[in-house]
Amino acid sequence: MNKIFETPLYPYYQSVDQTASAPGHHSVVVIGAGPVGLGMAIDLAQHGIDVVVLDDNDKVSFGSRAICFAKRTLEIADRLGFGDKLVDKGVQWNLGKVFFDERKVYEFNLLAEDGHARPAFINLQQYYFEQYLVERVQEINSETPKIDVRGKNRVSAIKDHGAYSALTVTTPDGEYTIHADWVIACDGAGSPTRSMMGLDFVGRVFEDNFLIADVTMEADFPTERWFWFDPPFNRGQSALLHKQPDGVWRIDLQLGWDVDKEAEKQPDRVIPRLKAMLGDDVKFELEWVSIYTFQCRRMEKFRHGNVIFAGDSAHQVSPFGARGANSGLQDVDNLSWKLAHVIKGLAPDTLLNSYDDERIHGADENIMNSTRSTDFITPKSDISRVFRNAVLDLSEHHDFARPLVNSGRLSMPCNYVGHSLTGEDAVAGGPARSQPGMPCPDAPLEDGYLLSKLGGGFTLMTLNTDAPSPQEIEGIEIAHLEMRATSDTNKTLGERFLGTAERAIYLIRPDQHIVARWSEYDAASVQMAVATALGKTQ
Ligand SMILES: Cc1cc2nc3c(=O)[nH]c(=O)nc-3n(C[C@H](O)[C@H](O)[C@H](O)COP(=O)(O)OP(=O)(O)OC[C@H]3O[C@@H](n4cnc5c(N)ncnc54)[C@H](O)[C@@H]3O)c2cc1C
Numbered sequence: 015m016n017k018i019f020e021t022p023l024y025p026y027y028q029s030v031d032q033t034a035s036a037p038g039h040h041s042v043v044v045i046g047a048g049p050v051g052l053g054m055a056i057d058l059a060q061h062g063i064d065v066v067v068l069d070d071n072d073k074v075s076f077g078s079r080a081i082c083f084a085k086r087t088l089e090i091a092d093r094l095g096f097g098d099k100l101v102d103k104g105v106q107w108n109l110g111k112v113f114f115d116e117r118k119v120y121e122f123n124l125l126a127e128d129g130h131a132r133p134a135f136i137n138l139q140q141y142y143f144e145q146y147l148v149e150r151v152q153e154i155n156s157e158t159p160k161i162d163v164r165g166k167n168r169v170s171a172i173k174d175h176g177a178y179s180a181l182t183v184t185t186p187d188g189e190y191t192i193h194a195d196w197v198i199a200c201d202g203a204g205s206p207t208r209s210m211m212g213l214d215f216v217g218r219v220f221e222d223n224f225l226i227a228d229v230t231m232e233a234d235f236p237t238e239r240w241f242w243f244d245p246p247f248n249r250g251q252s253a254l255l256h257k258q259p260d261g262v263w264r265i266d267l268q269l270g271w272d273v274d275k276e277a278e279k280q281p282d283r284v285i286p287r288l289k290a291m292l293g294d295d296v297k298f299e300l301e302w303v304s305i306y307t308f309q310c311r312r313m314e315k316f317r318h319g320n321v322i323f324a325g326d327s328a329h330q331v332s333p334f335g336a337r338g339a340n341s342g343l344q345d346v347d348n349l350s351w352k353l354a355h356v357i358k359g360l361a362p363d364t365l366l367n368s369y370d371d372e373r374i375h376g377a378d379e380n381i382m383n384s385t386r387s388t389d390f391i392t393p394k395s396d397i398s399r400v401f402r403n404a405v406l407d408l409s410e411h412h413d414f415a416r417p418l419v420n421s422g423r424l425s426m427p428c429n430y431v432g433h434s435l436t437g438e439d440a441v442a443g444g445p446a447r448s449q450p451g452m453p454c455p456d457a458p459l460e461d462g463y464l465l466s467k468l469g470g471g472f473t474l475m476t477l478n479t480d481a482p483s484p485q486e487i488e489g490i491e492i493a494h495l496e497m498r499a500t501s502d503t504n505k506t507l508g509e510r511f512l513g514t515a516e517r518a519i520y521l522i523r524p525d526q527h528i529v530a531r532w533s534e535y536d537a538a539s540v541q542m543a544v545a546t547a548l549g550k551t552q
Contacts, residue, residue: 072165104136217311
């Protein structure tokens with residue numbers, strides 16, 4: 015077994031701030047080197063911003079945490095420069111099967127169409143995800159040092175000074191203070207920053223326990239997500255099986271509320287449960303066992319002056335639907351370009367309020383889906399259970415019942431249709447999937463895939479028409495992607511962006527979300543859309 019989580023990947027060192035006579039002043043300090051904090055640092059660095067990352071630990075996280083990483087996360091990782099590593103190591107899957115008692119009642123394919131660079135999902139241990147982030151940090155720093163990750167630097171106090179925040183940092187060599195214009199709190203669900211600032215974190219706690227066992231075994235189960243309701247090996251409860259790399263399998267067994275957690279974690283209790291599920295002949299070894307309870311909650315606001323919360327510190331969901339780390343990476347995608355534009359003086363500070371608007375909308379969508387899944391999986395009353403079981407019975411033979419089966423609606427990219435940074439939709443016959451506010455759908459091109467050509471900055475994509483190039487609008491360089499789409503060339507691109515229209519022009523944000531689209535180029539309309547996307551028209 016890979017023991018990457020035992021190695022200090024960002025070991026403690028004494029930084030200049032610790033011996034300076036006055037507190038060092040930094041533009042951005044990120045608290046927490048989890049998937050969200052490291053992703054944020056990389057994205058900001060790619061925008062040319064220097065970042066200090068403080069983490070109370072010096073290793074990647076261990077134990078049974080995230081395993082399912084969604085297509086949108088892989089696309090963001092591509093933009094951040096570590097997508098290939100994830101996909102090369104991860105176990106790819108598109109197919110899920112649902113069992114009720116001993117019967118398979120339903121199966122679903124999450125990627126029902128071709129023409130995407132990335133699969134619907136990969137399964138990969140969270141420690142690998144974090145390892146690749148650390149390696150990407152090292153790669154960026156080997157060209158120009160931009161990201162200073164300080165292990166064993168625990169933020170123990172935070173004070174708001176209006177224009178900046180002062181952070182007290184506790185290290186093996188004692189305390190020091192640093193100042194930051196912007197603090198991004200990515201310090202996880204238990205966020206000490208949130209507590210130190212006396213901020214809320216409200217929502218619902220689910221009264222249920224889940225045994226999560228990561229086991230190494232040689233097994234010939236297919237690479238699919240299998241979910242059981244009320245199986246014979248865990249009567250009255252649910253179970254989930256997922257394959258991970260290195261011959262490791264994730265098994266989730268619902269236990270109910272009133273259990274002795276310590277006793278349930280012991281091998282003499284766990285092994286018989288697993289044998290009942292896998293059969294006596296399957297040889298396995300326990301890699302990690304834990305018991306989790308789940309909560310769905312969020313902060314009322316993610317932005318508090320110059321302190322901004324992202325990832326689990328801002329919102330938390332149950333794992334059903336794999337929306338934790340996946341939504342945290344969408345926070346990264348959304349916040350980094352906005353903060354970089356504000357720091358560079360290219361956008362007003364109020365642009366950051368749209369992070370609250372868009373990502374609170376994302377968090378609510380995730381909490382709603384995750385809560386519904388959890389309610390379906392763990393019915394809270396006898397009548398809910400009767401309804402749930404009836405849906406499962408019907409779904410075996412009746413199509414209409416299948417959409418009601420909810421074993422975890424898996425993370426989908428969030429869209430910002432109708433939100434404040436979204437501009438006009440002026441393409442008659444343009445497809446709904448590429449309307450303003452949507453994340454750009456991927457499409458195969460003659461030389462690769464569309465998304466690899468977008469992101470980082472603003473892009474004007476012209477399809478079967480033209481626009482001046484290059485252009486500077488509102489002080490920003492707008493890249494021009496000139497595309498042709500006909501029935502012979504880039505056909506899928508045409509289907510996904512033209513629909514029944516003959517030509518179109520799309521303005522696309524640095525996070526690959528569509529701002530506006532038109533049938534004809536009009537300089538004033540494009541300028542207005544860029545201003546809207548930068549929060550200048552509110
Ligand atoms: C059983 C389980 C299964 C899951 N499955 C999935 C899944 O399949 N897909 C998915 O997307 N998500 C899943 N998740 C959720 C996922 O693990 C989290 O959403 C993700 O880790 C959040 O990342 P983060 O960076 O916001 O926080 P964290 O990963 O918690 O990182 C926070 C970091 O902040 C540091 N820190 C804390 N306090 C301080 C301080 N005072 N000073 C400095 N540093 C500090 C911590 O050391 C840590 O490194 C699962 C979670 C669990 C528990």
